[in-house]
Amino acid sequence: MPAEQRARPFALLRIERQRRVVVAVNRAAAAMGISPGHSLADARALEPGLEVAEATPDTDSALLGRIADWARRYSPCTAVDEPDGVVIDITGCAHLFGGEGALAADLTGRLRAAGFAARAAIAATPTAAWGIVRFADAEERRRERLDGLPLAALRLQAETVEALHALGLRRIGDLHAMPRAGLAARFGEKLLQRYDQAFGRLDEPISPRRPVPAFRERLSFAEPIATPESIAGALRHLLRRLCAGLEAAGQGARRLRLDAHCIDQRVDDEPQGLTLGTSRPARDPAVLARLFAPLLERIEPGPGLETLTLAATETEPLGAIQIGMDGEGADGGLVELVDRLVLRLGDRAVLRLVPRESWLPERCVAPLPPGQPVPAPKPWPAGRPRPLRLLTPPEPVEAIAPLPDDPPLQFLWRGVRHRVRRADGPERIECEWWRPEGSLGLAVRDYYRVEDGDGRRFWLFRAGLYRPGENPRWFLHGFLG
Numbered sequence: 276m277p278a279e280q281r282a283r284p285f286a287l288l289r290i291e292r293q294r295r296v297v298v299a300v301n302r303a304a305a306a307m308g309i310s311p312g313h314s315l316a317d318a319r320a321l322e323p324g325l326e327v328a329e330a331t332p333d334t335d336s337a338l339l340g341r342i343a344d345w346a347r348r349y350s351p352c353t354a355v356d357e358p359d360g361v362v363i364d365i366t367g368c369a370h371l372f373g374g375e376g377a378l379a380a381d382l383t384g385r386l387r388a389a390g391f392a393a394r395a396a397i398a399a400t401p402t403a404a405w406g407i408v409r410f411a412d413a414e415e416r417r418r419e420r421l422d423g424l425p426l427a428a429l430r431l432q433a434e435t436v437e438a439l440h441a442l443g444l445r446r447i448g449d450l451h452a453m454p455r456a457g458l459a460a461r462f463g464e465k466l467l468q469r470y471d472q473a474f475g476r477l478d479e480p481i482s483p484r485r486p487v488p489a490f491r492e493r494l495s496f497a498e499p500i501a502t503p504e505s506i507a508g509a510l511r512h513l514l515r516r517l518c519a520g521l522e523a524a525g526q527g528a529r530r531l532r533l534d535a536h537c538i539d540q541r542v543d544d545e546p547q548g549l550t551l552g553t554s555r556p557a558r559d560p561a562v563l564a565r566l567f568a569p570l571l572e573r574i575e576p577g578p579g580l581e582t583l584t585l586a587a588t589e590t591e592p593l594g595a596i597q598i599g600m601d602g603e604g605a606d607g608g609l610v611e612l613v614d615r616l617v618l619r620l621g622d623r624a625v626l627r628l629v630p631r632e633s634w635l636p637e638r639c640v641a642p643l644p645p646g647q648p649v650p651a652p653k654p655w656p657a658g659r660p661r662p663l664r665l666l667t668p669p670e671p672v673e674a675i676a677p678l679p680d681d682p683p684l685q686f687l688w689r690g691v692r693h694r695v696r697r698a699d700g701p702e703r704i705e706c707e708w709w710r711p712e713g714s715l716g717l718a719v720r721d722y723y724r725v726e727d728g729d730g731r732r733f734w735l736f737r738a739g740l741y742r743p744g745e746n747p748r749w750f751l752h753g754f755l756g
Contacts, residue, residue: 499579
């Protein structure tokens, strides 16, 4: 919003009980005595030139979500506090910013520079922080004084606050001397719940906007870094710390995420993120650094990076690894090669074939990404030779064969005629009636193993049952060596 427009009284409205009610005002409107809860008529009576617009709760909620995601630079545990706040659990994080006061000053400074009117309070409990930031002055926000705050600072319903006022109770400190049983009987358990949460007697867990990884490392820089060498060095440092934690817990990483925060990152911008998946649990910092190396080229440091965070978002148990004389695991080179191919070609381009229980030749194996667990093996039919190479789909051929069940005497495939010297069959395969799309539209197949005069062996089948007066259809499905 331009500066000249911010200087004019402005309010957001919504419809409540068939009335247009003020839900938010800027500083100019507040100076005129207009506040949330006024009807539009009352607000215009105070300031006829008041500019108004309809409130957009969905847009506001989305913006709060982006701010909560941006605030993950201070802590991985952030949550939206509707309708106008964000709650951040900074336990164990404040020292990274020079203390609680420095963290709060950095947070509000960045938000104000982005054009937001922001206030911050740090308290021992979420309820206390909610009340202090909304009802205390700057000095009280620093010292966390609750007793002198109004009862509305406990996040109580307006009806409850008015009923307490009727009894002469106006401050949180007034509740200390009141009997709990009497308060609960008259005002319900919600009052005592909020009271106990404010003073830490009752737990008030925060539901993070995003799951907090169990294994996460963060690195801040006194001076922004921008060169590929410095970024790679910082990543290696993070990997060593992260893998040490994984080893202590007996875990290995299956998916890692690196977030890079630029010094010019806007509040509503996502940090630059890189995601790395592995085909097996891994915790070797050198191997993971080599896998990350080609991905680091995607980071655009701009004027510089001020923070890097590395998290293992998916982990699996990983015990001690037997290494060889060269320091590598028994199949470490193969695993790293597979991971490199996946990074370069995509997870859909690197597959392995595993047996699948099906009589249909085209369905008896299934492609599986390397990162997925292999199902229990299903044995192929014993005594039923299958070709090593199949044609997909089977190719039609012209065959001459006695009827109804004899093998072909000769067949024409791709313009070349093959005379059959030896043959074996038929082997009848019915379609899977519950999966008609998997049967190539052919209900019954009679397969034959045939060998031509040059020793080449083919796998042919006749489609459908024999019917007098109809020419049978023949297909070549594979090669037997």
